[in-house]
Each structure stands twice: as structure tokens, then as C-alpha cells.
Amino acid sequence: MARDLRALFGSNNQALDADEAFTNRQAQWEAVASALTAHLTRIAAPGFDVQDLEAPRHNVLVFHGVGGIGKTTLSRKLEAALADTARRPAQWGEPAWPAGSRLLPVRIDLARSASADIEQLVLTLRLALARHVGRALPAFDIALRRYWDTVHPGEPLEEYLRRRGLAAMAGDALPGQIKGAVGEAAQQLALPGVVGSAAGQVAAALVTALRQRHEKARALTGCVRLADLLEAEPDVEALSFYPHLLAWEIARLPAKHAVVPVVLLDGFEDVGDRTHRDLERLVQRVVWLMPNALFIVTGRSRLQWADSALQGQLDYTGPAAWPHLAPASSPLLPAARTPAPAAGPRQLLIGDFSPEDCEDYLAHRLTHDGQPLIPAPVRAVIARRSHGLPLYLDLSALRFLEIRRTRTPEPGDFEADFAALVARTLQDLTADERHVLRAAALLDAFDVPLATAAAGMSHDAPALRLVERPLVREDPTALWPYHLHALVRSTLRGADDRTDDRWSDQDWRRAADRAHTALGDQWSTTAGDRALLIGCLRQGLRLARDHRLDLGWLAAAAWAYVSDSIWEPLAPPAPAPAGQPAVGGPGGVAVLDTPADALVETLSALAARQREHRTRTADRLTRVIDSRLLPEDLTDMALYYRAKAHRDLGRGAASRQGMQQVAAGTTRLAPAARRGLVHLARQGGDFPTALAAAQNLGWAGRQHRVLGDLWWVHAEMDQAAAAYQAARTDAEQHAVAGETATSQAQLAFVRAFTDPETADDDLDLAAQLLVGLDLRATTLTTRIAYLIRDAGTGGQDFPDRVALLDAEVRASGVRAARTTLALAVCFHHAVLADDGGLDTAIRDLDQLTRGHDYAYYTDIAHFMAGRDLQFPSGARWYDGDQAVRDRWRALVTARQDRLRPDNR
Secondary structure: OEEOHHHHOOOOOOOEEEEEOOOOOHHHHHHHHHHHHHHHHHHOOOOOOOOOOOOOOOOEEEEEOOOOOOHHHHHHHHHHHHHOHHHOOHHHOOOOOOOOOOEEEEEEEOOOOOOOOHHHHHHHHHHHHHHHOOOOOHHHHHHHHHHHHHHOOOOOHHHHHHHOOOOOOOOOHHHHHHHHHHHHHHHHOOOOHHHHOOHHHHHHHHHHHHHOOOHHHHHHOOOOOHHHHHHOOOOHHHHOOOHHHHHHHHHOOOHHHOOEEEEEEEOHHHHOOOOOOHHHHHHHHHHHHOOOOEEEEEEOOOOOOOOHHHEOOEOOOOOOOOHHHOOOOOOOOOOOOOOOOOOOOOEEEOOOOOHHHHHHHHHHHEEEOOEEOOOHHHHHHHHHHHOOOHHHHHHHHHHHHHHHOOOOOOHHHHOOOOHHHHHHHHOOOOHHHHHHHHHHOOOOOEOHHHHHHHHOOOOOHHHHHHOOOOOEEEOOOOOOOEEEOHHHHHHHHHOOOOOOOOOOHHHHHHHHHHHHHHHHHHHHOOOOOHHHHHHHHHHHHHHHHHOOOOOOOHHHHHHHHHHOOOOOOOOOOOOOOOOOOOOEOHHHOEOOOOHHHHHHHHHHHHHHOOOOOHHHHHHHHHHHHHHOOOOHHHHHHHHHHHHHHHHHOOOHHHHHHHHHHHHOOOOOOHHHHHHHHHHHHHHOOEHHHHHHHHOOOOOOOOHHHHHHHHHHHOOOHHHHHHHHHHHHHHHHHOOOHHHHHHHHHHHHHHHHHHOHHHHHHHHHHHHHHHOOOOOHHHHHHHHHHHHHHOOOOOHHHHHHHHHHHHHHHHHHOOHHHHHHHHHHHHHHHHHHOOHHHHHHHHHHHHHHHOOOOOOHHHHHHHHHHOOOOOOOOOOEOOOOHHHHHHHHHHHHHHHHHHHOHHHO
């Protein structure tokens, strides 16, 4: 663990320990160990030949990831661990590669200087060998000396090495070794001393000797391309081929000097971009020509060398050349993003720190007397906001020290983003890519067409390049496959952006409008795709609310959402960035300032009512209605569902008023409101009125289901079953999944009274239809149907089942479910002829319904047991109370007959 000088000089407290904490990275070490083991095995195999220029290359391992993820720290730690086992983190364990291999780690930071070039790369490799091997490498050294005398005439190599900061890497040894190699060759070739001092003359003589196979050149005759390289014009292009000579020299080192280079190329994104690949071409050539060296590349983007489309820009391309760099699936998709086995891809995305790693990093980053300086509550906030990005943790540690100079830092001080993260994110993107990135930051997820449209571009190329960047994460199975790294996204939208091409508020709003329109276009062109509808709604609602956009297509999408009666959760969108409208007011109450605010609250309330008490639903919709922000048809939506909530709560008068208001209009919910009025008449016991009105509801008013609801309370179970079957068929034909499930649940409910065996099949089908739907009331109906099916046979656990279900029903606030459950309990005791239990059940039912809707349920409970009614409800049965009494009593006696031992 190295000292962090920035933090050290940020405080006067000499007891403060500021360390560059290193966190685990176990998976990356295992990938290195696996690749190195395979590499050592390959180069030791009898058939391996460093001069084979056609064999596929397996000598590259790539770690890529967003800026600030810890790639450079990993590269440094790998260099240290490979150079000295004592510096290897204990948790990494012992390496698995063959014992006795002498590794030579050479780390080259390509990001340290804008002038990084192939000359510095080649010299760094040779300098590392000069220090560790300690002897001349004649084939390479003679070629290098000839190049140097031609390209750097009059400039001593020693001076160059000192000026470029390379002298510390055996800078004194290298010139001597090169001079010795040239002198030895001159002596072997019997050249005069004055001539022998000129590398060009030595090279020319050596070429002649090699071509003529003179005995004097026997030591170098095995290098079959040496003569060609010495004859080539000694320029940068030729220099990039000299590593072939270096690989040959390494391969023929005697055992006591033998080494295996492990070259760590860090900051590879600074080699070039996806358009200008001149330097990348030369670097790739070095890697190809040194198959006996393992190259560990760290950078922001994956290597594209396995892409055949780059032929002509790079020398060696395609999956046949670089099998381990090829994507795991399609060439059109980004490379594999999880650690792979040795035989698989070796382009690995460096993931974010886990919460435990974040805690460990912050606890060790700043310490005082051996204890963490940053207190646990502050560490928790930093870790949460970091989304696992090490750079954020590091910047937060420095912010902690800055605040600590004047006061004690508090958790709230770290609820902020860093502008530095924006700069790190954008620095290696093109202008077009930065433009698309900002547009994509407005979206929770996106595909290439959506990002392009949001950016207002006429071509996809910038978006196609952007999705290959590691700051874009991919889930091929998702509705939209791409999403930005969470911290990068929040920072782009919320930090104080000081970049030269930063967006104004109007730029963000225009991009939001384009993204909103593009989402609507995607939804409208894919009719019937429920998943796309929900995805577009979630993103579109947030964009419209945060940027105060017109509703546009959201109105039609809202109607499509309610039409299927499925009620997927529409979670409130994430909080808006600083400077934009807030999501909610005090106590979590949504702020309603725009139509988008009101629509978000309406749809969220409708979805949440499957989990919230109906009182909460009614209150939320009342706020929407009172805001007067929605157009007429969407206001009717809020009115109708508030009226339904009132009905579920037993507020008959309030429900009737709302239903009448909607039914009197011409919006698409008018038929449903007329159905609601029929339900209210039924709940009040006015069955003739309800029956007459139900005859004219049609499909829009769910006529068959409403009739089924009327038939079953009259104990006309066969008619009710037929009505529910017809309702289910209608719903299937109209592809309304929620109505299909509800009708099937009601069918199972009535059959549970008459035919428990058939009811089993109906309940199974209802359960299948409910999969993936969020229909609380319908689910409760099936739970009650199970109790009715088991009436008279429930055994000792029947009361427990009733109590458990009653608790769920109470939590829902659905009064109809609670009264129906109480009626089911009465049926159970009536079948058992348990007078005491029935007395209690009827008393409970009477308390629920007296003075409220469903008062006639108490009448039905008496009918079941054949008891006289002392206080009739006043219900108007359409064929008289005696006929209803007889049918309900017959259902009980039929169940009793079925349960007699001789009938089982």
C-alpha cells in the first residue's frame, strides 16, 4: 500500500495516515494467473516458434472499464505482485503457473505523456531486459544502433534516455550493451576498428555474411529475417518490426538468463481513437511479433483486433488471428463482460466495487492511530452514492479532508457529485460521442436508434461507438439492451459541468423532448407489446415530469395501460437532478405542478392500489382531481378509479356520485362507469334495477361478468358459471389479460359452491392466468374460493386459514372481499351444522354489513342454515326471497350429502 501524497499534504496532522488503498480484485488476479499459466505452457511446448508469423496469437489479456474504476491501480499491483511475491496481496494466494519460471514484468504507462510513441515503447522493453538479463542481444542491438545513428544523428542514447526519464531502467547499461554487440560483430566480421564503430557498416557487412552464409555470422544465422530488417530503411516503421528480433533473442537466452516478459500496457485509450489508428497499428505489431511475451492491457475500451472489418487499418485482424479477443457471441455485440476461463475470451470488464469493498477501501484510505478517520455513517453515504466506482471513493476522501479543516464532516456533505468525474468520463470521447452520451444520460435504458434520436443525429455511428465503451453496460435480454453506469449517468446530469461543450438547460430540455418523442414513436409502431408499453411509460413519464414536457403520446399510452387491467408497478421515477423540478414534497407527497406530474401520480396510484389500502388510493386521486391539471378524458380516469376505491371502501354515496359524473360523459370510461352504477345497485340490494341495467352494458361494460355477479348472489350458480365463461371468452377475444383472469377467478368461485372437483381445475387455470399480473382483488377472490371449496372439510387448520386471509383482506381495504370471506365462513359452519360457530359467523357478518352495502349477505347466511330472518335487509330479490332461500339451502344440503361417508 503506497502513500497518498495528495492526502498527506492536505492536512497538518502528522498522525494522519493516508494510503492508496487497494481492494481485493481477486477475480482479475485469477484471470491473470490463468492466462499466465496457459502462456507459459504454450511457449514451453515443443512446436512453439517465435518466428512463426502465421500462428494465432494468445498472448493478450485485456482489462477494460470506465475511467476511475481502478485499472491503473490494478496494473501497478500486478506489476508489483509479479516482480516480488512478498508484495502480492495475501488474499490472492499462491500462483498456479509452473514453478521455476522467471517472470519479467514491464509496466508501460501509455497515459503518462501525450508524446508516448513506438520508440519509447521499444526502448522500454529493451531497457527492462538490459537490467534483468545483463547481456547484449546482438540481433536486436545492431539493428537498434543502426536506427539510432540514422534517426538521431549526433544525439547520444544516454542523453536521450535521461531526457525521457528512462535512465532509471538500466539506462547506463543499455548503451554499453549495444556498443559491445556492435563491436563484437565488427570483430567477428574482421572489420577495421574505425569502420567497426559505424553501425551502418557493421550492419551491411553482417547482411553480406548472412546472405552468403559465412561462418563468421553463424551465431545469428538462426534469425531468418535479420538480414531483411537490416537492409530496410531504418525509420519508425522498421523500428516497429525490431521486436521480432527481441523475441528471437529472448527465446535463445541460456537457462541462467532466461526470462518471460509480462508487459503491462496501461492507459491504452491514449494510443489513439477509433479513427486514427497509426500508433495502435505499431503497438499491435509489437504484440504480434513477440508471441513469447504476455501483454496485459488496461484501458477504457476493449480491443477491436478480432474485428475483421479493421483489415487495412491494422496489420493483423480477425477472430482467427486473435481467438481470445473475439466476442463471446456476435461480432456486432460488445465483448464478454465477465471473467472467462483460460480457453475463453480474454477481454474482461473491470466491475465496480462491491459494498463490502467500498467499506474496506474507505476504512483504510484515511486512518488515525490505526482507526478509520472517516466515520461509519459518512462511509455509508459515500459507498451508496459511489455505485462502486473507486474514483468517487478517492475524491470523497479528499473532500472529507477539505471539509475537516474547518468543521466535522457530516453525511449530508457527501450527497453530491464531482465535476471531475464528468471530465474523466468525457476526455477520450469524440464530440459526437459526448453529444450522444449526454442524451443517453436522460434515459434509464436505450438502444442505438433511441440514443441517436435523443441526440438529434441523422446517423448511428456515434451511438454505435458509444455502446462499445465500458461506461455503457449491456443486458442483451432487456427491453433496451444498454444503460449507462449509474454514477456516470447521475454525475452527467447533476454535477457542475465545466467542460467546453457543456449543455445549457435548454439543450437538456430539447434532448429530453427528442427522447420523449422517440419513445412514443417506438411504442406507437409496436402495437400490442405490453412490455414495451410499460417501458416507454416509465421513461416517458419521468422525462415529461422532470423537464415539464407536454403529455403528447402519454395520454394514449395511459389508456392502453389501464385497458388490460394488469397493473404492473409504475414506480415513481428517480429524483430529478439539481436545478430541475423535484419529485415530491414533504412527507413523500407528490408535487403536482404540471399535467405530467398529475399523470404520474394517477398511474402510480392505480398501480399501487394493488398493494396499498384503498383509502390511500382515494386520497391520492382526489389530489389529482383537485389539481385540475389533466385534460377531460384523463380527469375521468381519475374520477372513475376514485369512485371504484370509494365503492371498495363501502362509501356508496361518494362512489355513486363519481360513477354518475363519468357515465354522463362521452369518454371511454363511460361504459365502465355505467357498469359501476350496476354494481352499486347490486351492492345495495336493488337487484331488479341492476338486472335491467346490466342487459345493455355490452362488452365495454363487461356485461357477462356483471350478470354473473347478479346470478350467484341469487344462488343461480349454473347461470352464473355460464355468464363468467362467456365473460372469459369475450376477454380472450379482446386480448385483455386482466379481465380474462378476473372472469376465470369468478368462475372458480361459483363452482367452488357446487362442484369442488371441477373448481380445482378452474382454480389452477385462474392461478396460471394471474401469473405476471398484479390483481389484488382477483387474487383474494381465488383465496376465498379455496375456502369455499373446502367448506365442511377444512379440518383444524380452517380457522387459521381464515384468520390469515382476513388479515390480508383488511390490509387491502376492499370491503367486498371482507364481506365475501365472512359469507364463506358462514357457508362452512352451515355445512357442518355447527350452530355455535354459525351464530358467531353471522354476528360478525352482520356487524360488517349493517347500515352498509352487502347487507343482504346476512340474509343469505340465514338462508343457508334454513333460519328465519328477524331483521331482513330489505333487498329486492328479482324472483322473491323464498326462491333465493330455497336455492341457498339446497347448496348447503348438497354439500352435506357429498360429504357423507357413503357418498365419498
